[in-house]
Amino acid sequence: MSSRRRRSLAAATLAMVLLAGCAPRPDTGPAADAPSGGEALPPAWVTEPGTPYALDPARSAISVRVYRAGRLAHLGHNHLVEVRGLRGALRRLNGGGGLAQLGFRVDEMRVDDPAARALAGSDFAQTPDAAAVTGTRANMLGEKVLNAARWPEIQVSARIADLAAAQPLADIQVSLHGVGRRYQTPVRIQASPGRLSVTGSLFLRQSDFGMAPFSVLGGALQVRDAIEVDFRVVGRNSDDPM
Numbered sequence: 001m002s003s004r005r006r007r008s009l010a011a012a013t014l015a016m017v018l019l020a021g022c023a024p025r026p027d028t029g030p031a032a033d034a035p036s037g038g039e040a041l042p043p044a045w046v047t048e049p050g051t052p053y054a055l056d057p058a059r060s061a062i063s064v065r066v067y068r069a070g071r072l073a074h075l076g077h078n079h080l081v082e083v084r085g086l087r088g089a090l091r092r093l094n095g096g097g098g099l100a101q102l103g104f105r106v107d108e109m110r111v112d113d114p115a116a117r118a119l120a121g122s123d124f125a126q127t128p129d130a131a132a133v134t135g136t137r138a139n140m141l142g143e144k145v146l147n148a149a150r151w152p153e154i155q156v157s158a159r160i161a162d163l164a165a166a167q168p169l170a171d172i173q174v175s176l177h178g179v180g181r182r183y184q185t186p187v188r189i190q191a192s193p194g195r196l197s198v199t200g201s202l203f204l205r206q207s208d209f210g211m212a213p214f215s216v217l218g219g220a221l222q223v224r225d226a227i228e229v230d231f232r233v234v235g236r237n238s239d240d241p242m
Contacts, residue, residue, distance in 0.1 A: 041173060045099060045159055053090035053196060053235035055102070060086050062104070062156075063116070065228040067123070077128045079136055080117050082110045088156075090235040092196065098160045100198075100233055106148045106176075111137045145211055151178055158233075160198070163189055172202060179209045194237035202229045 062083035088102035110116075112133045117124040128136070141148040155175040160168050170187045173180055187200035205225045206213050213223040 041157055045101075045157055048091070048093055048095075048097075048099060050091040050093035050097075050099065051237065053092055053237055055086070055088050055090055056234040056236055057086055059197075059234040060232055062086060062229065062231045063120075064109075065120070065123075065230070067224040067227070077112075077126065077132065077136075078123050079128075080112055080120050080124050081140070082113060082116055084108045084110055090196075090233070092163070096162050096164060098163050098196065098198070100156070100158045100235075102156045102158075102233070103153050105153055106146050107141060107152065109140075111140065145206075146177060151176065160187065160189075163191065163196070170198070170200060174202075174204065177209045177211055181208050195235070197232065197234045199232045200230075202231070203227070204229060 064081040064083075066079040066081065068078055083104050085108040086102060086104050088100060090101075091099040093099055112128055114127050117127055140146055143149070156172065157175075158170045158172040160170050162168060168187050168189055169184055172183045172185065174183065175181075181204070183202055183204070185200050185202050187198050190197040204227055206223075206227065207225050213225045
């Protein structure tokens with residue numbers, strides 16, 4: 001092989017590695033079937049009485065932090081995914097708690113918005129180029145990860161037993177990719193007459209939902225299984241104006 005051809009092959013290999021963390025995963029055959037409905041909600045989460053609150057979509061947000069891993073992690077990117085179009089119903093329970101039933105379309109999530117990354121800290125200081133962002137989004141929505149064609153929505157239900165507790169806890173059920181999982185996490189609550197804001201963070205594993213984290217080169221470059229979900233849900237009494 002000529003020296004020129006060897007240099008071209010080396011350059012092509014390096015380019016492949018640099019984009020590996022963002023490119024679509026190779027086809028490894030059909031994914032196993034998963035339950036379509038996820039885990040059933042406790043009946044009280046649906047019927048418990050309370051005062052309806054309207055979700056404020058302009059002030060509510062969910063962001064997902066996806067981190068690179070492996071021996072060659074420095075060649076990939078961390079990714080920031082934001083939820084757009086959050087919708088749902090909120091209820092301030094008569095017993096002093098709160099209930100939220102939320103949902104959003106996976107194809108409305110925004111990947112690596114430069115302005116959002118600039119506010120997300122040093123882990124997201126390096127913004128991927130347009131081709132990498134496009135590849136990341138295609139991979140995320142594709143059959144091997146979220147499979148948006150089959151499961152176009154993610155559902156989140158949450159119940160807080162006592163909104164006035166010194167350290168309130170939220171029981172949260174996440175249903176995605178046809179699988180439902182239950183979690184518990186501390187939250188911060190800001191309440192005023194007719195208004196309520198709940199913020200917190202949650203760590204999930206992709207493998208909990210039957211999704212295999214991206215990996216190439218024998219795991220030398222991969223996406224970390226654990227992802228961090230930050231959320232802020234803001235509601236107002238349905239009788240109050242915006």
